[in-house]
Amino acid sequence: MARIQGIGASGGVAAGRAWVASTRPSPGMLRRVPPERAGEEIGRLERAIGAAAAELEAIRQAAGDRLGPGHLYILDLGRLLLKDEMLIGEARRRIREEGLNAEWAVQAAVDHFARFFEALEDPYFRDRRLDIGHAGERILSHLAEGPRGNAGREPEEPAILVARDLTPADVAALSGGKILGFVTDLGGQTSHTAIMAQALGIPAVVGAGDASRRVSTGDRLLVDGRAGVVLLNPSAEEEEAYAAGLRPRREAPEEGRSPIPRPAVTRDGARVAILANIVNDQELDLLPLSGMDGVGLYRSEQLYFNRRDFPSEEEHYAGYLRLARATRPMAAIIRTLDLGGDRGFPPALRLGQPEEREPNPTLGVRGIRFSLERPDIFKRQLRAILRASAEGDLALMYPMVSSLEEVREAQALLEEAKAELREEGRPFNGAIRQGIMVETPAAALCADRLARHLDFFAVGTNDLTQYTLAVDRSNKGVADRYEPLHPAVLRLLHGVARAARSAGIPAIICGELAGDPKSALYLVGLGFRSLSMALAKAPAVRRAICRSELAQMEELAAAMLECESAREIRALTSGSRHGAGRGRAGARPAV
Ligand code: PEP
Numbered sequence: 001m002a003r004i005q006g007i008g009a010s011g012g013v014a015a016g017r018a019w020v021a022s023t024r025p026s027p028g029m030l031r032r033v034p035p036e037r038a039g040e041e042i043g044r045l046e047r048a049i050g051a052a053a054a055e056l057e058a059i060r061q062a063a064g065d066r067l068g069p070g071h072l073y074i075l076d077l078g079r080l081l082l083k084d085e086m087l088i089g090e091a092r093r094r095i096r097e098e099g100l101n102a103e104w105a106v107q108a109a110v111d112h113f114a115r116f117f118e119a120l121e122d123p124y125f126r127d128r129r130l131d132i133g134h135a136g137e138r139i140l141s142h143l144a145e146g147p148r149g150n151a152g153r154e155p156e157e158p159a160i161l162v163a164r165d166l167t168p169a170d171v172a173a174l175s176g177g178k179i180l181g182f183v184t185d186l187g188g189q190t191s192h193t194a195i196m197a198q199a200l201g202i203p204a205v206v207g208a209g210d211a212s213r214r215v216s217t218g219d220r221l222l223v224d225g226r227a228g229v230v231l232l233n234p235s236a237e238e239e240e241a242y243a244a245g246l247r248p249r250r251e252a253p254e255e256g257r258s259p260i261p262r263p264a265v266t267r268d269g270a271r272v273a274i275l276a277n278i279v280n281d282q283e284l285d286l287l288p289l290s291g292m293d294g295v296g297l298y299r300s301e302q303l304y305f306n307r308r309d310f311p312s313e314e315e316h317y318a319g320y321l322r323l324a325r326a327t328r329p330m331a332a333i334i335r336t337l338d339l340g341g342d343r344g345f346p347p348a349l350r351l352g353q354p355e356e357r358e359p360n361p362t363l364g365v366r367g368i369r370f371s372l373e374r375p376d377i378f379k380r381q382l383r384a385i386l387r388a389s390a391e392g393d394l395a396l397m398y399p400m401v402s403s404l405e406e407v408r409e410a411q412a413l414l415e416e417a418k419a420e421l422r423e424e425g426r427p428f429n430g431a432i433r434q435g436i437m438v439e440t441p442a443a444a445l446c447a448d449r450l451a452r453h454l455d456f457f458a459v460g461t462n463d464l465t466q467y468t469l470a471v472d473r474s475n476k477g478v479a480d481r482y483e484p485l486h487p488a489v490l491r492l493l494h495g496v497a498r499a500a501r502s503a504g505i506p507a508i509i510c511g512e513l514a515g516d517p518k519s520a521l522y523l524v525g526l527g528f529r530s531l532s533m534a535l536a537k538a539p540a541v542r543r544a545i546c547r548s549e550l551a552q553m554e555e556l557a558a559a560m561l562e563c564e565s566a567r568e569i570r571a572l573t574s575g576s577r578h579g580a581g582r583g584r585a586g587a588r589p590a591v
């Protein structure tokens with residue numbers, strides 16, 4: 001038996017025979033195209049794109065019933081990428097200007113944008129390179145003249161699919177019941193392929209190295225989609241021994257199929273708002289279906305990506321208007337630009353930046369610091385948000401705040417923007433709510449003072465962990481020290497919850513921690529009643545909350561605050577399915 005370790009992408013265990021998907025045809029011969037044939041070559045490209053779009057549409061139609069509207073958007077994203085001017089325009093340009101054939105031009109365009117996404121620090125944005133790669137592969141497969149690979153086709157008998165990579169559309173096409181689970185060499189936890197597998201309830205392991213070369217069709221496989229483990233040709237005893245070790249966590253697959261409770265209310269009646277973190281406008285179409293209670297974090301950086309110039313005020317406005325309309329009557333919180341640091345600046349914003357690289361960008365000109373240095377750029381965004389606030393309940397949030405002066409300066413610029421709009425006779429919500437991301441220890445420790453000047457807090461646990469522990473969240477070398485359950489982080493969270501409560505303002509958690517069902521329980525126990533997360537994370541968090549009692553969560557949080565180390569805290573959070581702490585029975589509420 002061999003054991004392959006990958007990344008657990010979709011929970012549950014499957015065992016069966018392997019069906020190894022043959023890889024798609026390679027891009028084929030790379031040829032030069034003389035200028036007089038460029039038009040013809042672009043025509044070939046357009047036909048392949050048309051065929052790829054038709055193929056995706058057919059898969060979408062067939063998958064509609066099985067997948068449900070909540071995840072069809074991933075297939076729609078695939079179709080949108082096929083129309084995307086950035087990607088397709090780049091391929092056309094390379095045919096016309098560089099004399100590349102269509103295959104080569106598509107590959108070059110994909111590589112170009114994949115490199116851009118690869119360099120991003122945020123794992124969600126980074127995984128979008130996979131979506132671009134998938135769109136490119138689909139076009140290439142329609143440009144190829146030979147037979148197409150079998151990826152996307154069902155095996156004859158139920159089997160575990162093993163492939164180098166699968167596109168979300170492949171997964172949707174394969175969901176007819178013959179696929180017991182799948183294993184791919186590539187992919188990450190936040191890839192859309194993984195999200196699709198979760199939606200379909202298929203156990204899946206991604207990022208499994210060279211699994212597709214090590215496994216042959218017909219091999220016996222056991223796939224543990226939670227632990228990311230693949231057993232290759234285990235004996236019956238080995239399989240049994242592994243399954244025996246899993247027994248305590250066995251309820252996961254059925255859980256995936258039970259209805260998702262909405263709204264999130266604990267067994268003893270406490271309501272928790274489940275909000276959406278939006279990083280991509282396409283997700284807005286899902287809001288009405290997803291049962292979210294609003295948008296807790298709209299990352300406005302997306303408006304700056306994929307372009308070579310600055311978004312105009314009108315472009316900002318169009319984005320926020322769409323957000324306001326998609327979210328109303330619920331509220332949406334727009335985070336003003338949070339670029340800089342190790343996230344860097346897209347080419348347009350590098351203009352006007354100091355030539356030399358900052359010695360320590362994570363502690364450099366990031367978030368609100370950049371906005372205050374460039375009031376011209378900031379005001380454009382503030383004006384657009386204000387204008388859109390006439391159409392829906394929008395709120396404003398400033399990122400990376402570390403002092404009251406920054407808040408005051410931002411608020412003064414907001415007042416200037418309001419005065420301008422008044423002068424111009426444009427409508428806006430004069431009482432628009434303003435909050436800050438609490439993501440520096442300085443903001444967390446001064447939360448009681450800052451609260452007097454603000455309408456809400458949103459705690460960014462990703463950065464709060466980074467800055468509290470002095471551990472770069474993007475540095476693999478210190479990844480094992482990045483510990484959101486560290487007692488220091490917990491104490492800061494506790495303080496923020498208390499400060500918000502005594503000031504009478506809401507406090508939201510919008511870092512990754514909120515989307516983890518176990519952590520969500522202690523966050524509620526600490527006093528946070530709004531959790532904001534990626535859409536795909538919401539069902540599991542809702543289930544966890546609805547299964548638990550507030551009193552138990554408060555007990556858990558109180559017990560955690562007594563702990564001396566992250567290890568002790570972790571042991572407590574995994575100690576009970578319902579989140580009841582093993583601490584003192586009947587302990588007083590933590591906040
Ligand atoms: C955070 O820091 O927790 C957060 C939500 O913001 P980002 O991950 O975009 O920095």
Ligand code: MG
Nearest residue numbers: 439460462463
């Ligand atoms: Mg942050």
